[in-house]
Each structure stands twice: as structure tokens, then as C-alpha cells.
Amino acid sequence: MPLRVGYVREHFSSPLLQYAEIDAGKSFVLVECPSGTGQLISRLTNDEIDVAVALTDPLISGIAKGSEHYKLVGSYVTTPLNWAVITGKDTKYQEIADLQGSTIGISRYGSGSQTMAYVMALQQGWPTEKLxxxxxxxxxxxxxxxxxxxxxxxxxxxxxTKPFVDAGEARFIGSVPTPWPSWLIAAHPTRATPVALRTFLSTLTTYVQTFDSPEKRAQDDVEFIKAKFGYPEADINAWLKTVNWTHDCAAIPSKVISDTLEVLEKAGFIKSPEDGFDVAHFVNTDIARLT
Structure with missing residues (x-):
């Protein structure tokens, strides 16, 4: 039975989409989750998907808060995600500092849009318990x-978000890059077999390595993203300058987990147990290698 792989249909998913086109459902099927990582985690929990390519911080915070429905099995994007801070086209808010004490929109509880609001509040010196x-x-x-x-x-x-801003539907008032590499891969601890997961990760690695190569970045990547997502070429080239993928999807740096936990704890989003977090608890070490 093919793996059910949840993903967000964004430009970051391009190597995964190329893999899916060639695989054609033989070893895995894609399940789109437009609401983001909160929805991916919910679907892992509810037996709607087996694997999720999702944002680092919600995945790690979910395990830190006690979820047993998934473990980390791999890496994907190694560079930070640049989170735009977006307001309405006619609002009074002109900069991030203006948002203190207001209600922030999120896609779901436990999503990246929520965890990053805590990081933004930490940077601004706001009391995070009042968000x-x-x-x-x-x-x-x-x-x-x-x-x-x-x-x-x-x-x-x-x-x-930029196409909506370019169309005049919203405004940027700032941005907050993640203080960690932005995308990891998680899987349910029993629904996805080790053999299927290892095959998926090793093959995805070849697509990621190819997509991340200088030769492909020069033209083929641009054409693929343009065709799939309709972004202007200038935006695609600007984004490609900011992003890198892992060259081994089955390897997870332990520092990524420990650094993310440290920031999320400082931000007040998670609470460490008395004896601290065990990084190995976050990873299915039968599948992934901690480095």
C-alpha cells in the first residue's frame, strides 16, 4: 500500500512534486494540506496520512508537548523560512511594534503561524502569555x-503571500526569519514501515540533490516553479538565492532540535521537563540518523 505523504503545495515542495510525478502513485501518494503544518499534524494524528513534510517548529513543539502520533524521520530544507508579517490593505498597523496587545490570525493552534508569533513576541519583548x-x-x-x-x-x-500583496489585498509590515532550518520530515511511528520510509527518503534525496544543484537552479528550477505556481521569474530567482535543501534526507542534525527547543522555551511556547529534553526522543532512530 503506498505511503500517504502530506505536504503543503508551495514552491518548497518542488523536488517532492517532481518525485511524485515520476513515481505516479506506485510507492506514495501526495495529500495536500493547504492549511499548513497544523493540518499536517492533525492528519498524522487522525490516520489520514503516514508521512508529513512540514515546518520544523510545530513538529518539534508537538512532540515536546507530548504527541505520540509521529516522530522525526528526516530533513528537507536547511535554510530559515522568512515569515512575512501581513496586515490588511487599509489598517492602522504600520510596523510590527504596532501589533502589541492585538489579536493575531493563525491557521490552526500548533501551526507555524502560531509558533512564529511567539518568536516575534520574544524578539519584541512582549509578554508571550498575553498573546x-x-x-x-x-x-x-x-x-x-x-x-x-x-x-x-x-x-x-x-x-x-507576495502575490496577494502585489494585488493590493494586503500589506507587508515586516518579517521574522526562523532561527532554525525550516522544514523536516515526520512519520507515524507504526503506520509507515521502515522499508517504505527508507526507500522514500533515499529516493527523495536524489531529487533534492538534483533540484539544489547549480545547473538546475540556473534554468530548470525556475521553469518548473513558474509552470507549477505561476510566480514571476524575478520572484523565483530572488527566492532561490535564499533557500538550500539537505543533501541527505535521512540525516537530522541534533543541533536543529536542541536549538529549536531552546528558542521555543524562551518564547514561552513549550515548557522543559525538570531533567530537560532528550533529543533522541524526538527522532525515530530506526529510520533517521542523528548527526
């Missing part, structure tokens, strides 16, 4: 929310 949120499911709901006044702003990946 207020409103769930708006996806980017369309989030944009509607900042324009109808029910939220002040929301956070989403810069280039994914």
Missing part, C-alpha cells in the same frame, strides 16, 4: 480576517 489568537484556517481566511478587522495581522511565508 491572543484567532483561527482562520488558510491564507484566504487569514487575508479576509486582517481586512475585516477581526485580526490585526498574520504570519506566512513571504513569497507565498
Amino acid at each position: 491572543e489568537f484567532k483561527v482562520n484556517n488558510d491564507i484566504r481566511g487569514l487575508i479576509n480576517s486582517v481586512n475585516d478587522g477581526s485580526t490585526s495581522a498574520f504570519m506566512w511565508e513571504w513569497f507565498t
Whole structure:
């Protein structure tokens, strides 16, 4: 039975999409999760997917808060994610500092849009225990929310949001890059067999290495993203300058986990047990190698 692989249909997924086109459902099928990592985690929990290519911080914070529905099995994107801070087209908010005490829009509780709001608050020196949120499911709901006044702003990946800003539906008022590599791979601890997962990760590695090569970045990557997502060529080239993928999807640096836990704890999003976190607890070491 093919693996059910949850993903977010964004430009970051391009190597995965190329793999899926060639595989044609033989070893895995893609399950789109437009609401982001909160939805991916929910679907892992509810037996709707077996594997998730998802954001680092919600995956790690979910395990830190006690989830037994998945473990980390691999790496994907090794560079930070640039989270734009977005408000409505006619709101009073002009910069991030203006948002203190307001209601922030998020896609779901436990999503990257929520964890990064804590990181933003930490950077701004705001009391994180006073943050207020409103769930708006996806980017369309989030944009509607900042324009109808029910939220002040929301956070989403810069280039994914840029077409809406270019169309005059919203405004950028700042950005907050993640203090960690942005994408990891997680899997349910029993639904996905070790053999299937190892095959998936090793083959994905070849697609990632090819996509990340200088030769492909020069033209083929640009044409693929343009065809799949309709982004202007200038935006694609600007984004490609900011992103790198792992060259071994089955390897997870232990520093990624420990550094992410440290920032999320400082931000007040998670609480460490008395004896501290055990990095190995976050990883299925039958599948992935901690480095």
C-alpha cells in the first residue's frame, strides 16, 4: 500500500512534486494540506496520512508537548523560512511594534503561524502569555480576517503571500526569519514501515540533490516553479538565492532540535521537563540518523 505523504503545495515542495510525478502513485501518494503544518499534524494524528513534510517548529513543539502520533524521520530544507508579517490593505498597523496587545490570525493552534508569533513576541519583548489568537484556517481566511478587522495581522511565508500583496489585498509590515532550518520530515511511528520510509527518503534525496544543484537552479528550477505556481521569474530567482535543501534526507542534525527547543522555551511556547529534553526522543532512530 503506498505511503500517504502530506505536504503543503508551495514552491518548497518542488523536488517532492517532481518525485511524485515520476513515481505516479506506485510507492506514495501526495495529500495536500493547504492549511499548513497544523493540518499536517492533525492528519498524522487522525490516520489520514503516514508521512508529513512540514515546518520544523510545530513538529518539534508537538512532540515536546507530548504527541505520540509521529516522530522525526528526516530533513528537507536547511535554510530559515522568512515569515512575512501581513496586515490588511487599509489598517492602522504600520510596523510590527504596532501589533502589541492585538489579536493575531493563525491557521490552526500548533501551526507555524502560531509558533512564529511567539518568536516575534520574544524578539519584541512582549509578554508571550498575553498573546491572543484567532483561527482562520488558510491564507484566504487569514487575508479576509486582517481586512475585516477581526485580526490585526498574520504570519506566512513571504513569497507565498507576495502575490496577494502585489494585488493590493494586503500589506507587508515586516518579517521574522526562523532561527532554525525550516522544514523536516515526520512519520507515524507504526503506520509507515521502515522499508517504505527508507526507500522514500533515499529516493527523495536524489531529487533534492538534483533540484539544489547549480545547473538546475540556473534554468530548470525556475521553469518548473513558474509552470507549477505561476510566480514571476524575478520572484523565483530572488527566492532561490535564499533557500538550500539537505543533501541527505535521512540525516537530522541534533543541533536543529536542541536549538529549536531552546528558542521555543524562551518564547514561552513549550515548557522543559525538570531533567530537560532528550533529543533522541524526538527522532525515530530506526529510520533517521542523528548527526
